[in-house]
Amino acid sequence: MPAQTLAARAGHWLWTCRAGFEPHLYEELEWAGAHPRLLGEALVESETVTGLSPAFARAGYRVVVSLTGGTPDAVAEAAAKAVRSLPGGGPWVVQSFTPDTPRGNTLAAPAEAMEAAVRARLPPERLVDDAQRAREAGAVLVGLCMAPDGVTVVGAVPAREALSLAAGGRRRMKRAGESPSRAAMKLEEALDGLAFEPGRGDVCVDLGAAPGGWTQRLVSRGARVVAVDPARLMPELAANKRVQHVQESAFAYAPEEPADWLFCDMAWRPLEVAQLLAKWGRRGWARHLVANIKLPMKDKNPVLLRVRQTLEKEGGWEGLTVRQLYHDRDEVTVTAHRMK
Ligand SMILES: C[S@@+](CC[C@H](N)C(=O)[O-])C[C@H]1O[C@@H](n2cnc3c(N)ncnc32)[C@H](O)[C@@H]1O
Incomplete structure (x- = not known):
């Protein structure tokens, strides 16, 4: 594991996984010839995507830009600029997430604040919230990954091709009251x-x-x-x-x-x-x-x-x-x- 979270490279793919499963995801991508690189806890990058979706990835995005350091305002400004640069005129579903690790989870509140700041800088008519309906409308899923060590990655994937429509693949569900087991x-x-x-x-x-x-x-x-x-x-x-x-x-x-x-x-x-x-x-x-x-x-x-x-x-x-x-x-x- 790198001592500090590494920045992802534009044009590469950012994958997030369950904490501790990075080696399995890395190996899978390596076997598939996708040239992976470990970025940090729960974060793996690959140069390419391959035919089969990686089993151990919860979500994957093509990296638009990776930002290191900067004030919240500067990060939001640069992230919004990256979103505006995306090709196509379809709607955007903008979702922030953090790596699902103890360190990553401490960033949940700043990540939410960043998401709000990025959305405020984008034309409201392009923004949609309902990812399920957005998929049918040909939307692009934009992932704003706030990682430890000041790294923020902006990634995008057509919603129809996304591994998950939940931010960072973290599909939280309310526990159904009548359900007998988890x-x-x-x-x-x-x-x-x-x-x-x-x-x-x-x-x-x-x-x-x-x-x-x-x-x-x-x-x-x-x-x-x-x-x-x-x-x-x-x-x-x-x-x-x-x-x-x-x-x-x-x-x-x-x-x-x-x-x-x-x-x-x-x-x-x-x-x-x-x-x-x-x-x-x-x-x-x-x-x-x-x-x-x-x-x-x-x-x-x-x-x-x-x-x-x-x-x-x-x-x-x-x-x-x-x-x-x-x-x-x-x-x-x-x-x-x-x-x-
Ligand atoms: C994880 S639990 C299943 C939980 C279940 N899906 C639920 O929602 O409540 C695993 C189950 O596999 C069952 N099991 C193990 N070997 C089995 C076998 N050979 N045939 C049928 N069930 C088996 C166990 O008895 C156990 O109840």
């Missing part, structure tokens, strides 16, 4: 990024379902859920007519009819889980997949590569996305679908 937020974040979502009447199989956070979210969307887990479900779910609890190992379970969606949050070895999900794909037992893959090992990328290969080559799963979401810890979330 895991539910991981599911909601995963569903957020999908073009279509499970809904009324869909048949979902939830492997590793207990205590039932995911199952509960799916039921509340109107789906029918087969919850497969040797462990017990929350009593109110076990009693729900739209939930069938199969109290056995997911490795022994075979569905009676194909499902619309396969969910998996099993706390089990990633390569064995990938084999199981590949079997579901091969046999056409589900059309859509959302799986949380646990990666407790030190060397995560080689395992992740094999997981990808197993799902695609042995399972026929397509359109694979592999992302460490904001709510993911030592794990990544995979989504995919099957055409037939």
Whole structure:
């Protein structure tokens, strides 16, 4: 780790990740030939982007300008100038963030103040707040990264291509009051990024379902859920007519009819889980997949590569996305679908 945060280079890419995952993100970018450089805690730069989105990046922006030092006014002025220099006449979604680290988080208030100062210097008619709607309107997501050691980076990415629409990929969610487990937020974040979502009447199989956070979210969307887990479900779910609890190992379970969606949050070895999900794909037992893959090992990328290969080559799963979401810890979330 550099002793001081390094400035990013204009035209390069700025990536931010979960604290402590910089080496994994760096390695991923290096393997992809993107020539990475570690800038500081939770911040990695790369010279280029490659076809596959990096799994360990929460958000990524093309660097417009990197500023070091300067008064808040001077930084806001230079940042606003950089935003005005962006090509195209579409709307801008301007979002500040700090690296998600103890040092970075102390900068939250100045970062918010900088965002307000930058916005005040931009034509109001170009600014939009609702990133979701802005994506459809072809907006550019502008990231103002305030990092320790006086480094501020202004980056931009078309909202349609952004890894996340949340500032710095920090997709905070209110904890749903009725939700039985924190895991539910991981599911909601995963569903957020999908073009279509499970809904009324869909048949979902939830492997590793207990205590039932995911199952509960799916039921509340109107789906029918087969919850497969040797462990017990929350009593109110076990009693729900739209939930069938199969109290056995997911490795022994075979569905009676194909499902619309396969969910998996099993706390089990990633390569064995990938084999199981590949079997579901091969046999056409589900059309859509959302799986949380646990990666407790030190060397995560080689395992992740094999997981990808197993799902695609042995399972026929397509359109694979592999992302460490904001709510993911030592794990990544995979989504995919099957055409037939
Ligand atoms: C992280 S928890 C799942 C949390 C759940 N998604 C929720 O929202 O409440 C992991 C679950 O995997 C289950 N599990 C581990 N091995 C399994 C297997 N072979 N078959 C089915 N479930 C398994 C565990 O019993 C545990 O309940």
